[in-house]
Amino acid sequence: MTSDGIAVQPDASAAPRGRRSRRAVDVPTLVAGARKGDARSVARLISLVEDASPALREVAAALAPHTGQAQVIGLTGSPGVGKSTSTTALVRALRQAGKRVGVLAVDPSSPFSGGALLGDRVRMQDHAGDSGVFIRSMASRGHLGGLSWATPQALRVLDAAGCDVVLIETVGVGQSELEIASLADTTLVLVAPGMGDGIQAAKAGILEVADVFVVNKADRDGADQTVRDLRYMLSLGGRHSEAGHWRPPICRTVAARDADNGVEEVLAKIEEHRQWLEASGEGHRRRSERAAREIEAIALATLRGRMGDVRGSAALGALADEVVGGSTDPYRAADELLGQL
Amino acid sequence: MTSDGIAVQPDASAAPRGRRSRRAVDVPTLVAGARKGDARSVARLISLVEDASPALREVAAALAPHTGQAQVIGLTGSPGVGKSTSTTALVRALRQAGKRVGVLAVDPSSPFSGGALLGDRVRMQDHAGDSGVFIRSMASRGHLGGLSWATPQALRVLDAAGCDVVLIETVGVGQSELEIASLADTTLVLVAPGMGDGIQAAKAGILEVADVFVVNKADRDGADQTVRDLRYMLSLGGRHSEAGHWRPPICRTVAARDADNGVEEVLAKIEEHRQWLEASGEGHRRRSERAAREIEAIALATLRGRMGDVRGSAALGALADEVVGGSTDPYRAADELLGQL
Incomplete structure (x- = not known):
């Protein structure tokens, strides 16, 4: 970067x-x-x-x-749908509405996409020096796939720094859509005409995680077809068809335009979704679920760490020798090992 | 089966x-x-x-x-090299030498290979009714890839039942060679002429786990070339070239023959390897390492089980709500959760 x-x-x-x-x-x-x-x-x-x-x-x-004040918005989509352009447009509109904005861009560690991402990133320049915007690229690493394990804590830093909104932008590959949905209050899924994104979305279970669909590059041929495809897939059911559930709206944007780009409507739908989250209790449920999963992950990592401390230790070696000698069995030895943690 | x-x-x-x-x-x-x-x-x-x-x-x-008496021999190789035939021949030779023998055949769960394996399995019929032979097929399941998590315990059953030798036969796909090597005192790697096994072996790191190479179907064209390939790859080094290390011998067999099939030589090499294991201390090191890994795996599974008990529990939910409310942080919450386990 x-x-x-x-x-x-x-x-x-x-x-x-x-x-x-x-x-x-x-x-x-x-x-x-x-x-x-x-x-x-x-x-x-x-x-x-x-x-x-x-x-x-x-x-x-x-x-x-x-913490606990910032509204967290996830933004995902396949490479080329215009995620960085859309992030820029959203940041600009949020700033005009007087909001303090944080952006966490989670780069895939994939080396060959690095160049393109750097190129995109430079487009964020127009916010440079604006003290109401914090932008940070994060490496994606560890076992979590698309999202860095540090992302939830980085999000809390921006939350504590008084950001009204934090945008988490990630390249939609594999697991990362599902992960972003678990972090965000509202997840935007970007698609673009003629990319077969609709079909891909259906396959990848995106329908289940999208709170708002954004058909970007909506001035291109095929935009109507893409909207129809999405609408058709939504009509097929899933959780969205049940009473009381949120039915993801489909917005059209041309994020690269400076004005009349459709981003205001996206913000309006995000606000509608925020109100639904609050009224339905789903907002608290999501945050609580997110925290529970984070606590579990930290607890397991802590245990693994302690286990790592005993790996190769004299205690484990002695227990292993007892198992080999037949004076104890591996289950009792494991209990003893756990007792020492 | x-x-x-x-x-x-x-x-x-x-x-x-x-x-x-x-x-x-x-x-x-x-x-x-x-x-x-x-x-x-x-x-x-x-x-x-x-x-x-x-x-x-x-x-x-x-x-x-x-437990602790049985000699554990692993037998692996690609499909088609003649593993079941070789197991049958080894069992026959061991029985003739008055040994009590156990066989654990670890089937891959892959449904399309099931038929072929069943076909192979019927060839073990000639040991039916022989009370000195225990034969058991085990499903391979769980996260361990080729080998069932229950295999080490099943091995102890056969050990306690007085088996002098336990053969573990597994289809050499992916991880299973490495796993069998971690269970066995002596690992036989079977290859056959003209199957490109030599190259595959080099790629898969088989050279590092093989204690004895067996070129089966040695009456076929290309057997000499296969032996040369293996010899060449062994000459390239790895642990085998270091002083004091075991240099895997290469045997030739025609396991399908009733006599003069080369199996006696394989048993002789296994015996040489057993003596080396004892003299070098490597035998005890392997068994101890194996027990240590088993203890660790059981301990981790136990912890995961306890973690599963709290998943969705009132305690975790309450902690998550505290994190959401900002009255604690996820690290402190994880500590509290661990305290409750």
């Missing part, structure tokens, strides 16, 4: 990663700075989260009281 | 699986029966292990004092 157009830079001026992580961190000062909208503090906190700094737990604890 | 030719049948006469598992189980009597060589007791114990019966822990504990 280039440093152009990034209000929040990945702390490039600081010491190398390894040293930076071990440097003493003044978490309360950083959190206070972030809450005042200081871009450097926000950047530093996200870096601490991304680097899984030893201060991670302190950061999480300090952020907690200041 | 058919019941033909199986000294130890999968307890087909008993009640259906679910009911059988809940039936009261007299583990001490079964273990005593197995130690006396009673085929029904052995079959029943392996079924309890395979079904993950509630009595699993009791079975493991009762078996432990009687």
Whole structure:
């Protein structure tokens, strides 16, 4: 990622990663700075989260009281549908409405798509220097597929920094749509005419995760057909056909246009969805479910970590020898091992 | 699997699986029966292990004092190299040498290969009724790929039943070679002329796990070339070239022949390898490492089970709501959750 157009830079001026992580961190000062909208503090906190700094737990604890306010909007779609252009247009419209906006762009680690993404990213330049916008690219890594494990914590940093809206943009490949839906209050699925996205969406279970469909590049041939395809697929049922459920609207945009681009309607549908989330209780259910899954993941990672500590340890070696010698069995040995954790 | 030719049948006469598992189980009597060589007791114990019966822990504990004697020989190779024929020939030779033999055949769950395997299995008929041979097919299931998670425990049943040698036969697909090597004292890798197995072996890291190579169907064209290929690949190094390491010999067999089939030489090489394992300490290291991995796997499964108990529980829901409300953070919540396990 280039440093152009990034209000929040990945702390490039600081010491190398390894040293930076071990440097003493003044978490309360950083959190206070972030809450005042200081871009450097926000950047530093996200870096601490991304680097899984030893201060991670302190950061999480300090952020907690200041979270829960931001509306989280996920934005996904296949490469080429215009995600970055749409993000730019949404950010511009939200800024005009006086909202403070955070953007987390989760790049796939795939090396061959890096170039194209960097090119897209430069288009965000028009927000550079706007202190009401925080933009941060995150590496996607770990076992989660499309979304970085650090994304939920980075989201909390932007939440605590007073963002009214946080946009999470991710390339729609494989698992990532499902993951973004588990993080976002409202998930936008972008499609474009003539890309067979409708069919792909149906296959990938996108219908189940989309709260709002956006047919971008709606001035192109085939846009009507794409809308019809989506409408037909929605008519086939799934959860959307049940009473009391949200029926995803289909918007048309030409995000690359400076005006009359349809983005206002998307924002209106997002607002409608927000109200539905609140009225139906689904909003709280989603956030609670999201937190539960995050707690579980951390708990399992902690256990795995402790298990890693005993791997190759004298204790495990001794237990293994007892099993080989027949003086105990592997189940009793496992119990003893767990007792030592 | 058919019941033909199986000294130890999968307890087909008993009640259906679910009911059988809940039936009261007299583990001490079964273990005593197995130690006396009673085929029904052995079959029943392996079924309890395979079904993950509630009595699993009791079975493991009762078996432990009687284990550690059997020599475990793994046998793997691509489909078509003649694994079942070779197993039959090895069993016959071992019986002639007065050894008590157990066979665990791990079938891949792949439905399209089932037919061929059943066909192969019928060839084991000539050992039917021989009380010195226990033969059991096991389903391969779970996340372990080629080998069933129950295999190590089934192996202990046969060990406790007084088998001098247990052969584990598995179709060499993907991970299973590596898994069989982690279970076996000595791993035989079967190849056949003209199948490109040599190249495949090099690719799949088979060179690292093979203790003895067996070129079966050695009367066919191309057998010399296959031997040369293997020899060349072994000469390229790896662990085998280091001093004090075992250098895998290459045997030739025509396992389908009743006599003069080369199997005696394979048994001689297995015996050489056994002596090397003992003299070098590698034998104990392998068994200890194997037990350590099994203990770890059971411990992790236990933890996951406990985690499953809290999934959707009131405790997790309450913690999640606290995270959503900002009164705690997910790390502290995870600690609390772990405290409750």
